[in-house]
Amino acid sequence: MKDILIMILSTFGALFILSSSIGLLRKPDIFLRISVTGKASTLGIGLILVSTALFFNNYSVTTRVVAIILFLFITISIGGHLLARAAYIIKTPIWKGTKIDDLAGQYDDVTHELYSEKHHSSIKPDPSDNI
Amino acid sequence: MSLQDYLNWVIIPILGLSVILVFIRFLKGPSLPDRIIALDMLILISICIIAIYSIQTNQSTFLDIALLFALIAFLSTAAYSFYLEQRERK
Numbered sequence: 369m370k371d372i373l374i375m376i377l378s379t380f381g382a383l384f385i386l387s388s389s390i391g392l393l394r395k396p397d398i399f400l401r402i403s404v405t406g407k408a409s410t411l412g413i414g415l416i417l418v419s420t421a422l423f424f425n426n427y428s429v430t431t432r433v434v435a436i437i438l439f440l441f442i443t444i445s446i447g448g449h450l451l452a453r454a455a456y457i458i459k460t461p462i463w464k465g466t467k468i469d470d471l472a473g474q475y476d477d478v479t480h481e482l483y484s485e486k487h488h489s490s491i492k493p494d495p496s497d498n499i
Numbered sequence: 500m501s502l503q504d505y506l507n508w509v510i511i512p513i514l515g516l517s518v519i520l521v522f523i524r525f526l527k528g529p530s531l532p533d534r535i536i537a538l539d540m541l542i543l544i545s546i547c548i549i550a551i552y553s554i555q556t557n558q559s560t561f562l563d564i565a566l567l568f569a570l571i572a573f574l575s576t577a578a579y580s581f582y583l584e585q586r587e588r589k
Contacts, residue, residue: 371502378506378551382513385547389517392540393524398532401524405540413547420550420562429559436546436566443569447539447576454580455532480584 374419381415384408397463398455406448413440503555510551518544535579542572 388408395401414437421433456471457480474483521544525537546565553561 374502374554375505378510381547382510382517385544386513386517386520389520389540389544392537393520398530398536401533402536405536405543409540409543413543416547416550417565420554423554424559429562432559432562432566436562436569439566439569439573440543440546443573444543447573447580448536450577450580451532451535451539454584455530457584458586460530460532 370422370425374422377415377419377422381412381419384412384415388412397466398460399452400463402448402452402455406444410441410444413437506551506555511548514544514548514551518548531583532580535576535583539572539576542568542575546572 385408388405391404391408392401395404417433417437421430424430457475462469475481476483518541521537521540525534525541528534528537546568549561549565549568553559553565
């Protein structure tokens with residue numbers, strides 16, 4: 369019974385990892401690739417680690433697995449956000465099919481600060497600047 | 500089919516195939532952020548392989564290495580993106 373549960377969980381985890389890597393290979397744009405790896409790989413790694421915790425079935429392993437899963441849930445999203453921000457600032461080419469780019473002209477070129485209405489900002493974005 | 504055979508013949512080949520696909524993106528990657536996200540993904544898949552390997556060898560000590568790899572993945576992504584952003588600043 370426990371073996372069948374471990375088989376099911378690890379199969380779903382491996383399939384999610386496979387789909388996220390196929391998406392990483394096939395998507396046309398860096399931002400879409402970051403989006404794919406952020407979600408599917410988090411779920412896949414979580415399922416495989418839960419199957420490991422089910423196999424060992426004691427407190428020390430379960431604590432480590434919960435620590436790894438919580439850490440990954442926090443850090444994969446933060447790392448994806450940091451990388452997407454850096455990729456937008458250094459002007460990585462966007463996919464041709466992108467309809468609208470709400471961030472166009474909102475970043476200061478020198479200080480890399482985002483424009484804000486409430487605080488004093490050095491830039492004044494043009495509303496007609498969107499693609 | 501026992502659990503060991505299943506892990507050996509189904510799960511590990513799927514994970515190996517995904518490592519190959521991500522490595523193709525790592526080699527092709529037109530821009531530097533593509534390579535960084537592929538490197539991050541390689542480390543994350545290696546965490547999965549370590550978890551499966553610790554089931555196969557029945558030793559839970561390998562999970563410490565998985566925790567270490569999770570730390571390294573976040574640190575490398577954060578440091579790469581920080582310096583990538585600083586490089587453009589004159």
